[in-house]
Amino acid sequence: MSKKPKIYIIDVTNRDGVQTSRICLSKLEKTMINLHLNELGVFQSEFGFPVTKHETNYLNANLELVEMGALKPIRLGGWLRAIPKDVEDAFKAVPKLKHVNLSISTSDQIIVHKFQGKLDHKSVINEMISGVKRAKSLGAESIGVNAEDASRTRLEYLVEFGQAAKEAGAARIRYCDTLGYDSPSSIYERISKLADAVKIDIELHCHNDLGMVVANSIMGAKAVNDAGFNAYINTCVNGMGERAGNADLVSVILAIKYGSGLAGEYQLDEKIDLKKAWKLCKYASYAFGVPIPINQPGIGANAFAHESGIHADGALKDRRNYELYDFEELGRGDPEIIETGRQITAGEYSGIKGFRNVYENLEVEFKDDKEAAKVLELVRYANVHNQKPLTKEELRFVAKHPDIAKKIFTMTP
Numbered sequence: 001m002s003k004k005p006k007i008y009i010i011d012v013t014n015r016d017g018v019q020t021s022r023i024c025l026s027k028l029e030k031t032m033i034n035l036h037l038n039e040l041g042v043f044q045s046e047f048g049f050p051v052t053k054h055e056t057n058y059l060n061a062n063l064e065l066v067e068m069g070a071l072k073p074i075r076l077g078g079w080l081r082a083i084p085k086d087v088e089d090a091f092k093a094v095p096k097l098k099h100v101n102l103s104i105s106t107s108d109q110i111i112v113h114k115f116q117g118k119l120d121h122k123s124v125i126n127e128m129i130s131g132v133k134r135a136k137s138l139g140a141e142s143i144g145v146n147a148e149d150a151s152r153t154r155l156e157y158l159v160e161f162g163q164a165a166k167e168a169g170a171a172r173i174r175y176c177d178t179l180g181y182d183s184p185s186s187i188y189e190r191i192s193k194l195a196d197a198v199k200i201d202i203e204l205h206c207h208n209d210l211g212m213v214v215a216n217s218i219m220g221a222k223a224v225n226d227a228g229f230n231a232y233i234n235t236c237v238n239g240m241g242e243r244a245g246n247a248d249l250v251s252v253i254l255a256i257k258y259g260s261g262l263a264g265e266y267q268l269d270e271k272i273d274l275k276k277a278w279k280l281c282k283y284a285s286y287a288f289g290v291p292i293p294i295n296q297p298g299i300g301a302n303a304f305a306h307e308s309g310i311h312a313d314g315a316l317k318d319r320r321n322y323e324l325y326d327f328e329e330l331g332r333g334d335p336e337i338i339e340t341g342r343q344i345t346a347g348e349y350s351g352i353k354g355f356r357n358v359y360e361n362l363e364v365e366f367k368d369d370k371e372a373a374k375v376l377e378l379v380r381y382a383n384v385h386n387q388k389p390l391t392k393e394e395l396r397f398v399a400k401h402p403d404i405a406k407k408i409f410t411m412t413p
């Protein structure tokens with residue numbers, strides 16, 4: 001290997017994040033998150049489920065944003081079951097799909113106790129191979145193959161599965177610690193063996209059921225890099241994700257950049273720009289309706305707060321006394337301005353006068369009354385769609401891309 005392998009981020013907020021019980025995102029919110037992730041320099045956003053009917057218009061509209069250059073250079077990847085029928089349905093519904101991850105379970109537990117005879121170890125691999133080949137023939141440019149429950153999969157079988165995926169044309173395999181069962185040492189050891197045997201780039205998809213998600217993701221990525229291959233860590237904004245969540249996007253980036261034995265030794269995708277983190281995390285918190293804990297790394301209200309005498313004195317003398325990284329690096333430090341006087345807001349039942357006032361305050365101008373009326377109508381729909389006040393950036397998005405917005409709001413059950 002002449003080139004030093006790197007660590008890339010594949011964010012799965014719009015897939016695992018929205019799969020989380022009790023919380024959801026509107027299609028407009030998912031779109032805004034894709035735009036934010038692009039600004040932050042994330043390699044790929046797993047943007048949704050191409051065979052799920054209510055996602056179709058959103059997915060197609062976001063791929064139009066890619067074509068227009070509004071979502072660039074980020075890749076948008078769809079999540080599918082590794083079944084040829086799903087692959088066909090996906091490309092039928094979302095013809096411009098270019099990047100996919102095909103998922104199937106590989107552990108004895110799931111194969112025996114969930115598939116219950118429908119699939120055995122051999123047919124799991126065969127299904128996956130035909131899924132990969134079908135996706136290739138339908139125009140997929142990059143394919144990741146997900147081994148669900150990989151951490152509880154017999155290693156020999158995982159290697160066999162990985163080799164078959166590679167031969168079929170997969171670019172990466174995704175090692176899923178679906179239950180959050182791994183520990184930093186177990187994942188390092190298993191991934192080292194897997195990467196050595198299969199010789200392929202590997203994604204780390206970890207869960208936080210035992211509170212080790214970031215450490216596991218990092219140690220897994222380290223093992224992939226140490227074996228000479230690129231690692232792709234799956235993250236979620238604010239650590240959302242099923243049950244106890246996935247690896248928090250910001251924590252993962254901070255750990256690679258500042259962790260002992262990692263900083264300077266391992267190469268994070270240089271497109272990553274943490275300055276966009278604050279805005280993204282605040283937006284995602286608002287969109288999900290889930291507050292950011294005050295002790296969340298980098299982003300929490302207390303991440304740069306010092307009170308005890310010794311620490312406050314030290315931090316004031318030299319920030320490096322008690323801070324590993326600067327708040328400015330995360331895009332923090334600007335005061336937030338909150339309107340305390342009269343406010344005209346835009347909602348489901350807004351009229352043209354108030355609506356124009358809202359956009360004047362955003363310094364957005366319309367060509368003529370016709371255009372203003374069109375955007376007003378869309379903003380009403382956007383409010384029905386989101387069921388909460390629109391943010392300034394959402395209002396700007398609707399005015400800038402009215403036709404895309406219209407597609408995103410369109411749903412025909």
Ligand SMILES: [Zn+2]
Pocket residue numbers: 016178205207241242
């Ligand atoms: Zn997951």
